[in-house]
Amino acid sequence: MTESTNDGVRKKGVSKGMIAIIVALVLVIGGSVAAFVLLNLSDKQKYFLAEKNTLDFVVEEVENRYQPELEWVEQTEENPTQSTMELSAEYNDPAAVGTGTFDPSQFINNSTVTLTSEADMEAKKMSAKLKANIGGVEIDNFNVYITAEKLLVGLPFIEELLQIKDEDLGSLLHEMDPATFTGEESLNLDSLFESAKNAEDLEYLKEEYGKMIYEEIPEEAFETTEETVKVQSESLKSEKIKFHLTEDQLKTLITKVLDKMKDDEKLKKIIEEQIALQQLGTPATQDINQMMKDFETGIKEAKVSLKDFQIPEGLTSIIWVNDDKVVQRDLKLEMGPSKDELVAFTVKGSQLLKSETQSFNYDLGFSDNFSEGNMNLSGELSWKDQKAKDSINLSIEDMALAYDGSETLKDGKRDFTRKFSYEDASGTGGSLIWDGEANYEKDQMKAEHDFSLEAPGLSQDMFGLHIVTEGKTIEKVEIPSDEDVKDLGGMSADEIMNYMETDVTPKFQQWIFGILAGSGNLGF
Numbered sequence: 001m002t003e004s005t006n007d008g009v010r011k012k013g014v015s016k017g018m019i020a021i022i023v024a025l026v027l028v029i030g031g032s033v034a035a036f037v038l039l040n041l042s043d044k045q046k047y048f049l050a051e052k053n054t055l056d057f058v059v060e061e062v063e064n065r066y067q068p069e070l071e072w073v074e075q076t077e078e079n080p081t082q083s084t085m086e087l088s089a090e091y092n093d094p095a096a097v098g099t100g101t102f103d104p105s106q107f108i109n110n111s112t113v114t115l116t117s118e119a120d121m122e123a124k125k126m127s128a129k130l131k132a133n134i135g136g137v138e139i140d141n142f143n144v145y146i147t148a149e150k151l152l153v154g155l156p157f158i159e160e161l162l163q164i165k166d167e168d169l170g171s172l173l174h175e176m177d178p179a180t181f182t183g184e185e186s187l188n189l190d191s192l193f194e195s196a197k198n199a200e201d202l203e204y205l206k207e208e209y210g211k212m213i214y215e216e217i218p219e220e221a222f223e224t225t226e227e228t229v230k231v232q233s234e235s236l237k238s239e240k241i242k243f244h245l246t247e248d249q250l251k252t253l254i255t256k257v258l259d260k261m262k263d264d265e266k267l268k269k270i271i272e273e274q275i276a277l278q279q280l281g282t283p284a285t286q287d288i289n290q291m292m293k294d295f296e297t298g299i300k301e302a303k304v305s306l307k308d309f310q311i312p313e314g315l316t317s318i319i320w321v322n323d324d325k326v327v328q329r330d331l332k333l334e335m336g337p338s339k340d341e342l343v344a345f346t347v348k349g350s351q352l353l354k355s356e357t358q359s360f361n362y363d364l365g366f367s368d369n370f371s372e373g374n375m376n377l378s379g380e381l382s383w384k385d386q387k388a389k390d391s392i393n394l395s396i397e398d399m400a401l402a403y404d405g406s407e408t409l410k411d412g413k414r415d416f417t418r419k420f421s422y423e424d425a426s427g428t429g430g431s432l433i434w435d436g437e438a439n440y441e442k443d444q445m446k447a448e449h450d451f452s453l454e455a456p457g458l459s460q461d462m463f464g465l466h467i468v469t470e471g472k473t474i475e476k477v478e479i480p481s482d483e484d485v486k487d488l489g490g491m492s493a494d495e496i497m498n499y500m501e502t503d504v505t506p507k508f509q510q511w512i513f514g515i516l517a518g519s520g521n522l523g524f
Contacts, residue, residue, distance in 0.1 A: 043222035047241045048214065050321040057325055057353055065383050068412050068440035075443065075473065080120040083471040087113045090464045107135040118477045124148040124193040125477040137515055145479050148190040152480065157511035158504060160486045166190075168489025175493045191273065201270045208264070209257065216253055221245055229320050231327045231350045232359050238320040238327060246314040251306055258306075262299050268292060310342060311335045325353050336368075343368045349377075356384040373397060386410060398425035413439040430455030443473040 041049065063070060075081065091108040110133070117128040130142040143154030143161075150165045164172070166187050174183035227240040245253065261267055272288055313334055320328040328350040336342035349362030361378040379392035388407035393400065405418040415437045423429030431454045438447035451465040488496055 042219055043224045043241060044217065044219050046224060046239065046321070047222055047243055047319065050241070050319060050324065050326050053324045054326045054353065058358075061353075061355075061358065061383065065388065065409075068409070068414070069438070071442070072440050072445050072471065076119065076471070077121050079443075080118065080123070080125075080474045080476050081471055082116065082118045082474045083469060084114065084116045086468045087115075088466045090466065091462070093462055110135055118474065120477045121193050123477065124190070125479055126192065127477055127479070139515070146189060146192065147479060148193060151187060151189065152485065155508075157507040160484050161480055163482075163485045163487045163489070165487070165489045172489055172493070172496075194273075201273075204266060204270070208266075209260070212260065213253065213257065216256060217245070218249065221249070227320065229322075229328050229350075231322075232352045232361075234352065236320075236322040236327055238322040240318065240320050243317045243319075244314060247311040250311055250315050251309070254306060255303060258299050258303050262296065268295070271295060305337075309335065309337060310339055312339065312342070327352060340369065357382045379403075388416075399423075412441055413437060428456075430458070433460060445469075445471040 076083075088111065089108050091105045093105070113130070113132045115128060115130050117126070119126045124147055126144075126146040128144045131138075131140040133139075139156070141154060141156035143152075145152040145154075145161070149167070150163055152161045152163045154161045164187075166189050169187055170181070170183045170185040173181035173185050221244055223242045223244075225240045225242075226237070228235055228237050229240075230236075272292060275288055275291055311334065313332070315331075315333050317331045318329065319326045329347065331347040332344070333346075334342050334344040344365075344367045346365045347362065348365075349360065351360035351362075352358070357380065359380040361376070363374055363376050365374040366372065373396075375394070375396045377392075377394050379390070381392075382389045386409040388405065390403065390405040390407075392403040394402075400421075400423050402421040402423075403418070404421075405416065407414055407416040416435070418434040419431055420434070421429065421431040433452045433454060434449065435452075436447060436449040439445065447469045449467040449469075451467075452460045453463060454460045486499070491499070
């Protein structure tokens, strides 16, 4: 527990981490534990089975709608593939005035950037090549090659590739700046190829924590009655299932989870890997160790804070079930460090999930002694005869966000128009418009995307971004041999400085001066 002062009165406080842990556990209770429901349907099992069926239905609908895209993603994960992306822009502002011979529209409209990448996730190899035409000036031969052990960079003004091995990075950085680097830094290149590892980690968390939470929740916490509810203008006969945990029951459950987390070495390993992945190339071992110490300290502090933490009404979650899916819900949770500092969270709304249309309308609110807020999320999604019509609206106080989209899918080709809009209370707002088409086959794909902006004073045809992407399956990803490589990791800091000053810098200057000399259209 901590103490804070408000208007001269000292009162108990609680860390944000404590609240985050409790909210996270509440969400877990309604989610991953549903996977452990059996067919012997007690009220408890009915509750979580309904949650599971609802989630499974949503996942199935997404997979059904975006099957071509998902199959291509699977193709890229299991086979070597090549992807090419070309970016270009169009600028048509009649009020724009160039300076001298430099015309912004001519410069922008005659520029392209092309990125070609290859990846073999199983062999742990990647490559990327960048070239550009900037207002008529060709720039090429920027190359990057990545394996689980090393990074190679090719530059247009030097013949050899610059190489740094993951195992050499820490000692090199430490030699260059011992005050900043410990010598244990790593690029964590191997983590770039571990997309399947995330699924394994999620399965572990579901098995170890979801199952435990499900088994710890008492049967008597559930009660089922029959009730007819009105959802989206339809009257539905439903099972109303009330799930309630008292303050003591909820605290006991949270404590058991915290105790398990404290001694779970597998969980700590997962967290370490995620820290390294999110901070690719930057965290030293001592930094990760400190973060893990903070994690363990946070668990201890949470357990201490939990003893005096107030959850006077416990947790109450009510769902109404029709056709084995949730059609309405009402969740309430009030908590705080003291009875005078309670914060109430509510989730209330309904949803109607059918095979061709899905509609929902939810209010998410909070309130305390000083303020209250509400967020409304509503929408309707449809997928019928390979055609989609979607509308989603999110309003928060005086701000409104909206999405409207339409799609058609025929023989693997998807045509779509998507519009993201924003507006606040003052009337300020605008829209991002995304039009395009995408064609997917088993071993190749091609797509075109057009982005434009629309706002007061900005017409849709004033500025646009055009992206063309192509993908195909290839035999393998080629990584250059070590013959034309300058291994920076095998050099001392002084040798690298000398190499940069006497070799790289002069060649870079010569290269850039050559580009500028040929760029008369840019005013040089």
